[in-house]
Amino acid sequence: MRFQEIKNWTPGYLNVCPRHLGIRVRCEACGIEKDFDRDALPFKFHHAHVEDIEAKLKCECGEKRARLIFGSLMGDD
Secondary structure, eight states: OEEEEOTTOOOSBGGGSOTTSEEEEEETTTOOEEEOOGGGSOGGGTTOBHHHHHHHOOOTTSOOOEEEEEEEEEOOO
């Protein structure tokens, strides 16, 4: 399975992102990508603007240059 990003798309606010879409977080500094669990966010961020959430995320490399990417898991056929 691979993650297929929807290029240049953002829902604006996290709560309007359809639940069937996957979310990954990518560090623009080091390139690491990980799954993002929107349900693990504190409640006050459930209706936050995506850019406000990105500004709070810190990578393992120490940088705060995260970007949320939206898409779907695709088969490798």
